[in-house]
Amino acid sequence: MTDAADLAPIREAVRALCADFPGEYWRRLDRERAYPTEFVAALTKAGFLAALIPEQYGGSGLTMTAAAAIMEEIQASGCNGAPCHAQMYTMGTLLRHGGAAQKERYLPGIARGDLRLQAFGVTEPTSGTDTLSLRTTAVRDGDHYVVNGQKIWTSRAEHSDLMLLLARTTPREQAKSRTAGLSVFLVDMRQARDNGLTIRPIRTMMNHATTEVFFENMRVPAENLIGNEGEGFRYILSGMNAERILIAAECIGDAKWFIDKAASYARDRVVFGRPIGQNQGVQFPIARAYIGMRAAELMVREAASLYEAGKDCGAEANMAKHLAAEASWAAADMCVQTHGGFGFAEEFDIERKFRETRLYTVAPISTNLILSYIAEHVLGLPRSY
Numbered sequence: 039m040t041d042a043a044d045l046a047p048i049r050e051a052v053r054a055l056c057a058d059f060p061g062e063y064w065r066r067l068d069r070e071r072a073y074p075t076e077f078v079a080a081l082t083k084a085g086f087l088a089a090l091i092p093e094q095y096g097g098s099g100l101t102m103t104a105a106a107a108i109m110e111e112i113q114a115s116g117c118n119g120a121p122c123h124a125q126m127y128t129m130g131t132l133l134r135h136g137g138a139a140q141k142e143r144y145l146p147g148i149a150r151g152d153l154r155l156q157a158f159g160v161t162e163p164t165s166g167t168d169t170l171s172l173r174t175t176a177v178r179d180g181d182h183y184v185v186n187g188q189k190i191w192t193s194r195a196e197h198s199d200l201m202l203l204l205a206r207t208t209p210r211e212q213a214k215s216r217t218a219g220l221s222v223f224l225v226d227m228r229q230a231r232d233n234g235l236t237i238r239p240i241r242t243m244m245n246h247a248t249t250e251v252f253f254e255n256m257r258v259p260a261e262n263l264i265g266n267e268g269e270g271f272r273y274i275l276s277g278m279n280a281e282r283i284l285i286a287a288e289c290i291g292d293a294k295w296f297i298d299k300a301a302s303y304a305r306d307r308v309v310f311g312r313p314i315g316q317n318q319g320v321q322f323p324i325a326r327a328y329i330g331m332r333a334a335e336l337m338v339r340e341a342a343s344l345y346e347a348g349k350d351c352g353a354e355a356n357m358a359k360h361l362a363a364e365a366s367w368a369a370a371d372m373c374v375q376t377h378g379g380f381g382f383a384e385e386f387d388i389e390r391k392f393r394e395t396r397l398y399t400v401a402p403i404s405t406n407l408i409l410s411y412i413a414e415h416v417l418g419l420p421r422s423y
């Protein structure tokens with residue numbers, strides 16, 4: 039595992055970049071529900087989003103611990119990594135399961151940022167968390183697959199050139215096993231838009247650039263199938279640990295931002311002739327949020343270190359995501375309470391970050407499903423669904 043001293047320059051560099059994107063920048067985008075194009079361009083130019091791409095493909099070849107530090111610092115600086123975090127990890131499926139020619143063709147462009155691979159089409163409106171019930175089909179037709187169906191919550195689809203798509207290639211009743219029959223494709227959305235692919239934005243409580251996408255006889259070249267037909271569910275699952283660890287690191291960054299903001303306000307704000315932070319009723323919730331954040335941070339580090347050692351980290355990645363999402367949400371709630379009325383004022387940025395961090399107990403996997411995973415896979419309890 040990279041040690042803290044090695045990471046200090048990376049953390050400082052991310053902080054320095056983020057300083058150019060202060061609260062006013064994010065507030066304006068939030069009001070307009072606009073995409074942070076300049077922020078994403080700056081992160082790309084600095085190479086931060088290519089952290090996990092090996093050097094042979096033009097990336098920085100950093101560890102998961104270093105990548106997590108980048109995402110954490112973005113959030114701790116008051117910025118928002120959600121518009122581009124997927125550029126960091128979605129390529130993992132291609133890297134691990136793609137063929138040599140696919141990797142040569144796509145990874146250098148993704149590392150440079152010329153190719154944006156940050157749309158991940160898994161969730162569907164009717165199946166939700168039950169991924170194996172998804173209905174989007176890809177049917178082989180000569181040297182193409184023809185895709186029909188619909189995805190929902192496909193974030194950043196309007197700001198991505200490529201999409202990693204999970205679709206059914208063998209009807210469920212004919213599949214060899216419960217998890218077989220799904221396949222992963224790399225869809226070039228530049229060609230597919232208006233050729234069977236329609237993207238519709240969904241406005242949400244925060245500025246998230248999420249969409250629903252519709253496929254109507256969309257043709258995908260067979261050479262864009264990743265790995266073997268029918269094994270896509272396994273490939274997607276293998277990428278989820280990285281996603282969980284990185285999003286957990288973002289939650290740690292959010293929690294640190296809320297805790298710093300609250301502690302600083304509680305030291306300065308004087309009511310009844312003394313700083314509000316002198317009251318234990320105000321200082322204890324801040325201390326409690328800090329303890330929760332630190333405990334979660336240790337689990338994120340543990341998960342990242344197992345991941346980069348190539349060990350199984352399914353339980354730790356899930357627990358890290360769970361603890362960190364709970365810690366950031368608890369810190370967000372505490373921060374509003376500490377600020378009283380000002381917690382609701384737009385110019386303090388708290389209400390914006392509060393809305394943004396709320397997502398992570400639901401997506402990319404909701405709390406209940408993590409608890410089910412631990413109950414079943416760690417504690418040996420019967421599968422509940």
Ligand SMILES: Cc1cc2nc3c(=O)[nH]c(=O)nc-3n(C[C@H](O)[C@H](O)[C@H](O)COP(=O)(O)OP(=O)(O)OC[C@H]3O[C@@H](n4cnc5c(N)ncnc54)[C@H](O)[C@@H]3O)c2cc1C
Pocket residue numbers: 157158159160161165166167168190191192193194242246248397400401402403404405406407410422423
């Ligand atoms: C802003 C946003 C961005 C997203 N981005 C993407 C993206 O880029 N790509 C993508 O593919 N998806 C994306 N998602 C989808 C996200 O991963 C799902 O919303 C999430 O996994 C929950 O699925 P669902 O919304 O279908 O809820 P459902 O599966 O309908 O579940 C609803 C509730 O019921 C609970 N529940 C369901 N089944 C069980 C059970 N068996 N036991 C206990 N509780 C249960 C869930 O925990 C949840 O609380 C995004 C979602 C949002 C809101």
